Amino acid sequence: MKHTVSILVENKPGVLTRVSSLFSRRGFNIHSLAVGTTESPGVSRMTVVVDLPDKPLEHVTKQLHKLINVLKVIELEPGSSVVRELMLIKVHAESATRGQVFELAEVFRANIVDVTSDSVTAEILGPPDKLAAFEDLVRPFGIIELVKTGRIALGRGTRGISDRQLRAAV
Amino acid sequence: MTGAQALMRALEAVGTTTIFGIPGGTILPAYDPLLDSPIRHILCRHEQGAAHAADGYAQASGRVGVCMATSGPGVTNLVTGLASAYMDSVPVVAVSGQVTRAAIGGDAFQECDATGITLPVTKHNWLVMDPGEIAQTIAEAFHVASTGRPGPVLVDIPKDVLQARFPYAEAGPVNLPGYQPKVKPNLRQIKEAAKLILASERPVIYAGGGIIKAGAAEDLRRLAELAGIHVVTTLMARGAIPDAHPLCLGMPGMHGNYTAVSALQRSDLLIALGPRFDDRVTGKLAAFAPVAKVIHADIDPAEISKNRHADVPIVGDAKLVIQELIAVLEAELATRPMPDYSAWTGQLTDWRTQFPYRYHQPEGGLIKPQYVIERLGQITDGNAIYASGVGQHQMWGSQFINFRRPRTWINSGGLGAMGFGVPAAMGAKVAMPGDEVWCIDGDGCFQMTCQELATMAYEKIPVKIAIVNNGYLGMVRQWQELFYAERYSEVKFGWDIPDYVRLAEAYGCVGLRAESVDDVDAVIEKARGIDDRPVVIDFRCDPFENCYPMVAAGASNDDIIMGPEFERDHERVHEPQGDMLYDPEPPEEDA
Ligand SMILES: Cc1ncc(C[n+]2csc(CCOP(=O)(O)OP(=O)(O)O)c2C)c(N)n1
Numbered sequence: 001m002k003h004t005v006s007i008l009v010e011n012k013p014g015v016l017t018r019v020s021s022l023f024s025r026r027g028f029n030i031h032s033l034a035v036g037t038t039e040s041p042g043v044s045r046m047t048v049v050v051d052l053p054d055k056p057l058e059h060v061t062k063q064l065h066k067l068i069n070v071l072k073v074i075e076l077e078p079g080s081s082v083v084r085e086l087m088l089i090k091v092h093a094e095s096a097t098r099g100q101v102f103e104l105a106e107v108f109r110a111n112i113v114d115v116t117s118d119s120v121t122a123e124i125l126g127p128p129d130k131l132a133a134f135e136d137l138v139r140p141f142g143i144i145e146l147v148k149t150g151r152i153a154l155g156r157g158t159r160g161i162s163d164r165q166l167r168a169a170v
Numbered sequence: 171m172t173g174a175q176a177l178m179r180a181l182e183a184v185g186t187t188t189i190f191g192i193p194g195g196t197i198l199p200a201y202d203p204l205l206d207s208p209i210r211h212i213l214c215r216h217e218q219g220a221a222h223a224a225d226g227y228a229q230a231s232g233r234v235g236v237c238m239a240t241s242g243p244g245v246t247n248l249v250t251g252l253a254s255a256y257m258d259s260v261p262v263v264a265v266s267g268q269v270t271r272a273a274i275g276g277d278a279f280q281e282c283d284a285t286g287i288t289l290p291v292t293k294h295n296w297l298v299m300d301p302g303e304i305a306q307t308i309a310e311a312f313h314v315a316s317t318g319r320p321g322p323v324l325v326d327i328p329k330d331v332l333q334a335r336f337p338y339a340e341a342g343p344v345n346l347p348g349y350q351p352k353v354k355p356n357l358r359q360i361k362e363a364a365k366l367i368l369a370s371e372r373p374v375i376y377a378g379g380g381i382i383k384a385g386a387a388e389d390l391r392r393l394a395e396l397a398g399i400h401v402v403t404t405l406m407a408r409g410a411i412p413d414a415h416p417l418c419l420g421m422p423g424m425h426g427n428y429t430a431v432s433a434l435q436r437s438d439l440l441i442a443l444g445p446r447f448d449d450r451v452t453g454k455l456a457a458f459a460p461v462a463k464v465i466h467a468d469i470d471p472a473e474i475s476k477n478r479h480a481d482v483p484i485v486g487d488a489k490l491v492i493q494e495l496i497a498v499l500e501a502e503l504a505t506r507p508m509p510d511y512s513a514w515t516g517q518l519t520d521w522r523t524q525f526p527y528r529y530h531q532p533e534g535g536l537i538k539p540q541y542v543i544e545r546l547g548q549i550t551d552g553n554a555i556y557a558s559g560v561g562q563h564q565m566w567g568s569q570f571i572n573f574r575r576p577r578t579w580i581n582s583g584g585l586g587a588m589g590f591g592v593p594a595a596m597g598a599k600v601a602m603p604g605d606e607v608w609c610i611d612g613d614g615c616f617q618m619t620c621q622e623l624a625t626m627a628y629e630k631i632p633v634k635i636a637i638v639n640n641g642y643l644g645m646v647r648q649w650q651e652l653f654y655a656e657r658y659s660e661v662k663f664g665w666d667i668p669d670y671v672r673l674a675e676a677y678g679c680v681g682l683r684a685e686s687v688d689d690v691d692a693v694i695e696k697a698r699g700i701d702d703r704p705v706v707i708d709f710r711c712d713p714f715e716n717c718y719p720m721v722a723a724g725a726s727n728d729d730i731i732m733g734p735e736f737e738r739d740h741e742r743v744h745e746p747q748g749d750m751l752y753d754p755e756p757p758e759e760d761a
Pocket residue numbers: 559560561562563564586587588589611612613614615616638640642643644645646
């Protein structure tokens with residue numbers, strides 16, 4: 001089962017390595033990992049999607065808590081969080097089919113960011129299932145390449161990762 | 171002052187009295203102010219020795235062990251020692267030199283990514299890029315190593331940071347927001363635990379290394395006596411309750427005794443205090459203690475329910491956990507009696523009399539390794555500190571010595587690193603100079619780190635080393651015998667190469683040898699009388715003796731193999747005969 005885990009870490013050298021190597025060392029499979037700074041100086045936030053077929057998520061969160069540079073760990077449940085990914089996708093599109101790609105892009109509110117005589121590159125932002133649906137629909141045209149940012153997520157509502165109630169969920 | 175002077179001052183400030191190490195280019199600046207420091211540096215012959223010595227020092231004393239090495243090969247040689255300390259939760263601080271800041275990342279001479287290479291085997295590590303951070307980092311390093319679940323850490327310092335001049339400031343208070351070990355247990359869980367104990371019929375205390383680390387041995391004994399519950403002590407917890415105590419069942423696990431293994435297996439309540447449900451103890455996990463409820467107390471929340479679900483999880487320091495549990499139980503016992511465990515106790519007593527550890531020492535035959543270890547334990551009366559290598563001799567050591575005190579059985583339990591014994595014994599003796607220190611070693615293990623004999627002879631560290639010389643990588647030979655149809659592939663060393671007596675003497679130690687049963691007591695006594703240098707005893711033992719009982723790797727604890735002494739009622743299965751007899755002759759010269 002896939003879980004989205006949000007990790008607040010001290011912004012220090014090597015922290016990304018510590019976190020990612022902990023995952024691989026313990027046999028936890030990382031599906032995606034996105035890192036960036038936060039509203040607090042010196043603190044970064046990692047959003048990790050981890051695949052755990054036969055272990056409870058607690059095994060991961062407890063191990064993460066043991067890292068000295070890790071400040072907080074929470075799971076973001078799909079129902080109560082906002083989840084986004086950004087995808088750039090380049091598809092074959094000659095003059096005959098370009099219009100169809102444009103139409104699909106419009107329906108999905110994707111932006112066309114590059115066009116050549118035989119290709120179109122679109123950027124699309126949204127929850128992972130939206131990106132997957134778009135990808136499926138343009139596949140028949142021929143996907144040349146695509147890239148995703150990895151998932152980022154925030155809990156819904158006013159509460160933040162540092163709030164007690166949210167922490168108690170882990 | 172210089173960064174190097176700051177390093178020494180910071181080490182002194184946190185109470186360092188001894189460092190095990192070897193100098194080299196990048197750590198060289200740190201060796202200079204050492205001359206003006208009260209810290210004793212012990213110049214080892216191999217960095218692995220330095221790391222294991224720091225480990226032995228810490229296990230024997232409970233204080234932080236410190237080792238130091240140069241960059242590149244110095245650090246890579248530390249890795250095994252750090253990994254061993256990591257698996258056994260031993261507080262060790264390693265300080266390493268690094269190439270200059272400008273050279274980092276350029277594949278400079280003797281550069282290696284020390285923090286990267288030790289990442290999986292340390293609790294935390296630091297690369298100090300500013301001399302002003304040395305003192306604070308050392309303070310943090312000692313704090314992290316010794317608190318919560320203890321463990322090794324590494325502080326890597328570039329050479330130019332050690333050389334830089336800067337105004338020194340003492341370390342401030344340690345403030346690590348992401349590191350807040352929880353030591354005080356939750357009272358509600360303690361009450362839950364007491365409830366389970368009072369409702370149980372066949373409880374067993376499963377004591378692990380955490381008891382010794384927490385200094386909770388005395389509390390453990392009080393709890394056991396208050397509740398009348400028997401205690402098994404894992405390899406890392408031997409001595410946590412004296413073996414002579416009527417409630418002590420000894421070691422469970424792969425080579426544990428029948429009673430300890432079966433007590434866990436049949437119990438209806440495991441009171442797990444500081445163990446980690448290692449597979450060497452549980453055997454096949456799915457078949458481990460199938461009907462038991464589990465109370466699991468550990469300072470590390472990640473250990474709880476990692477391998478076996480805990481019905482009552484308790485996060486906290488073992489000493490506090492036990493003290494609170496005693497308080498709650500005592501309050502309960504004011505209103506009601508302890509449950510009647512007599513049927514269970516009777517069962518345990520029956521097993522104990524029926525299935526003790528057994529071996530047979532034939533008269534005039536080759537020396538049995540168990541005999542050597544049993545005599546050593548008896549002659550020293552369980553009053554020494556015993557460090558061990560890894561293999562059959564280690565298991566026999568745990569089986570046949572009657573431990574009296576915690577911190578007297580020093581092992582590489584989790585990593586199982588051959589070569590641990592000699593340097594760990596050295597570290598233990600340095601930490602506890604008033605104690606008699608023995609290393610019980612295998613001939614294979616001994617050869618991995620025996621160069622530390624030179625260190626000990628030179629530094630006058632009078633450790634006694636008992637080599638249980640069976641001429642084989644015995645534990646591996648045993649597996650080949652049992653699981654590979656006696657096809658002995660690459661496990662024979664022979665008794666004679668090296669000549670351990672002459673090797674000991676070459677290193678400035680006393681070398682002794684026992685070739686028959688009659689020699690055993692005499693050489694042990696003789697070694698005990700020598701206190702001005704190390705002593706090495708070559709006990710030439712039966713190469714084909716196996717370690718029993720045994721639960722095969724991955725098998726259920728229910729399938730414990732008792733061994734030939736039980737199966738054939740004292741008839742020997744492996745009485746060496748004819749061609750099977752191990753050949754004690756040295757190989758032909760000049761083939
Ligand atoms: C560094 C290392 N290499 C290999 C092993 C695998 N191993 C475990 S026990 C053993 C044999 C040990 O032989 P010896 O020291 O002679 O002790 P004995 O079992 O004969 O008592 C080996 C090779 C190990 N534990 N550590």
